[in-house]
Amino acid sequence: MFAAGLxxxxxxxxxxxxxxxxxxxxxxxxxxxxxxxxxxxxxxxLIIVVPTMAAIGYFLQRGILNQTLGDDILPPLLVTxxxxxxxxxxxxxxxxxxxxxxxxxxxxxxxxxxxxxxxxILPLLTFGIAIVVIASLQYMFFCTSLGRAFRAVSDNQDxxxxxxxxxxxxxxxxxxxxxxxxxxxxxxxxIRTSFDxxxxxxxxxxxxxxxxxxxxxxxxxxxxxGIILGVAQTIGAKIxxxxxxxxxxxxxxIVLAIRPQGLFPRVSG
Amino acid sequence: MxxxxxxxKKLDAFYGDFQxxxxxxMEMAEGEVIAIIGANGAGxxxxxxxxxxxxxxxxxxxxxxxxxIGAHRAxxxxxxxxxxxxEGRQLFPSLSVEENLLIGGRLNRKGPWDLQSVFDLFPxxxxxxxxxxxxxxxxxxxxxxxxxxxxxxPDLILFDEISLGLAPVIIKSIYDALxxxxxxxxxxxxxxxxxxxxxxxxDRVYCLxxxxxxxxxxxxxxxxxxxxxxxxxID
Numbered sequence: 478m479f480a481a482g483l484x485x486x487x488x489x490x491x492x493x494x495x496x497x498x499x500x501x502x503x504x505x506x507x508x509x510x511x512x513x514x515x516x517x518x519x520x521x522x523l524i525i526v527v528p529t530m531a532a533i534g535y536f537l538q539r540g541i542l543n544q545t546l547g548d549d550i551l552p553p554l555l556v557t558x559x560x561x562x563x564x565x566x567x568x569x570x571x572x573x574x575x576x577x578x579x580x581x582x583x584x585x586x587x588x589x590x591x592x593x594x595x596x597x598i599l600p601l602l603t604f605g606i607a608i609v610v611i612a613s614l615q616y617m618f619f620c621t622s623l624g625r626a627f628r629a630v631s632d633n634q635d636x637x638x639x640x641x642x643x644x645x646x647x648x649x650x651x652x653x654x655x656x657x658x659x660x661x662x663x664x665x666x667x668i669r670t671s672f673d674x675x676x677x678x679x680x681x682x683x684x685x686x687x688x689x690x691x692x693x694x695x696x697x698x699x700x701x702x703g704i705i706l707g708v709a710q711t712i713g714a715k716i717x718x719x720x721x722x723x724x725x726x727x728x729x730x731i732v733l734a735i736r737p738q739g740l741f742p743r744v745s746g
Numbered sequence: 747m748x749x750x751x752x753x754x755k756k757l758d759a760f761y762g763d764f765q766x767x768x769x770x771x772m773e774m775a776e777g778e779v780i781a782i783i784g785a786n787g788a789g790x791x792x793x794x795x796x797x798x799x800x801x802x803x804x805x806x807x808x809x810x811x812x813x814x815i816g817a818h819r820a821x822x823x824x825x826x827x828x829x830x831x832x833e834g835r836q837l838f839p840s841l842s843v844e845e846n847l848l849i850g851g852r853l854n855r856k857g858p859w860d861l862q863s864v865f866d867l868f869p870x871x872x873x874x875x876x877x878x879x880x881x882x883x884x885x886x887x888x889x890x891x892x893x894x895x896x897x898x899x900p901d902l903i904l905f906d907e908i909s910l911g912l913a914p915v916i917i918k919s920i921y922d923a924l925x926x927x928x929x930x931x932x933x934x935x936x937x938x939x940x941x942x943x944x945x946x947x948x949d950r951v952y953c954l955x956x957x958x959x960x961x962x963x964x965x966x967x968x969x970x971x972x973x974x975x976x977x978x979x980i981d
Contacts, residue, residue, distance in 0.1 A: 625841060626852070628838065628840045628845075629841060629849050631840070632838040632839055632840055632841070633838060635800055635820070636836045637838075637849075638799070638800065638819065638820035638821045639820050639821075639824055639829070639830050640824060640850055640852065640894070641821045641825050641853040642849075643819070644821075
């Protein structure tokens with residue numbers, strides 16, 4: 478789901494967002510703050526954090542990133558890289574370097590038994606939310622006039638401008654939606670594991686891998702990529718705990734070697 | 747002449763250091779159809795890109811409906827009622843035929859054109875409405891591009907090289923449809939390399955050479971010799 482945001486940004490704007498990993502951590506910290514100050518359940522904090530992140534995304538895009546978009550892909554890369562450094566240091570200053578975690582009570586350890594397998598409620602919930610989010614993104618993209626406008630801008634920015642679409646506004650909206658999705662991922666991450674100011678970069682690599690395995694710009698492919706990575710890591714961990722991260726990367730390399738365009742590349746004309 | 751719908755005053759245009767237009771002046775009245783002819787690289791497409799806002803100019807160099815729009819963005823100009831049928835069709839490949847048309851109509855300007863009237867004009871598009879726009883022939887794609895511009899119900903429509911790369915029979919059917927489009931008061935600028943086609947549908951003609959206007963006049967009174975002189979710069 479985190480990768481879905483990345484995929485969305487790249488698909489619409491051809492923008493590689495290096496700071497994306499730090500936005501997930503930002504939303505986790507925002508969630509933490511909301512939970513700590515109001516005492517509400519972390520999942521309820523989504524109601525506040527998602528719109529906040531979406532607004533941040535919109536204004537970030539309008540204010541900074543739109544200025545960098547052009548024929549050259551280097552300026553946005555550098556700017557998001559800088560953003561990433563800034564965000565990490567802000568977390569460090571604001572929340573200290575200690576790993577933190579959101580407390581979701583009994584939900585964290587609850588499990589159901591299906592055919593002899595014990596499945597955690599939280600991972601199931603995460604998976605369910607991911608499917609719902611991706612399905613609604615997919616619906617938004619292919620069945621609404623907003624999605625039509627996104628696709629038009631992504632196809633040809635100049636001509637889309639001629640149709641009266643303000644590409645700066647559209648990019649802002651796309652970034653807003655992307656960070657809204659990221660916020661959901663951030664909260665779930667914060668409930669599932671502990672996070673610290675530098676957790677973003679590691680997430681970013683998995684995100685990119687999931688996007689590339691699935692095929693650039695294809696949201697369902699991204700979900701599949703995420704699942705493949707997850708399964709590879711779990712199998713690796715069964716063999717030897719030290720292999721967990723490595724096996725995910727190996728799976729990524731194998732896919733890249735066999736199908737460099739990804740498993741389900743977006744059909745493009 | 748009544749208030750012009752569009753006027754250009756000493757319009758210069760640049761690609762980086764390269765100057766593509768040198769002080770182009772032009773005026774057109776409401777309801778007029780103007781043809782712009784000229785060889786490759788004469789600045790015809792640049793002229794249309796400047797008018798439609800894809801290239802930025804000084805504000806008072808381009809005047810549309812009494813407003814200086816030279817420095818406006820393309821989407822702002824589109825909202826004022828100016829549409830461009832771009833050279834080479836430039837449909838949105840990931841949208842279907844119908845979606846391409848709907849995108850054109852998203853400004854919701856009032857007027858005679860909607861999905862139904864575009865399908866009446868080009869019936870073949872109705873059969874192909876659910877196809878991806880890339881699955882159509884060149885001529886059909888051109889129809890979609892024209893329909894997409896019409897869907898905005900513009901006051902002024904710009905056609906860039908609509909016959910480029912199409913079979914003669916297709917070109918003929920598209921030109922046969924033009925009077926139905928501009929007949930009800932819509933103004934149009936037609937950029938065309940095919941001089942006789944351009945003259946047959948237009949009221950007045952401008953000829954560009956190397957970024958300057960070398961000839962202008964009424965389409966029915968202009969002589970072939972004058973055109974070839976203005977077109978190639980030779981006697």
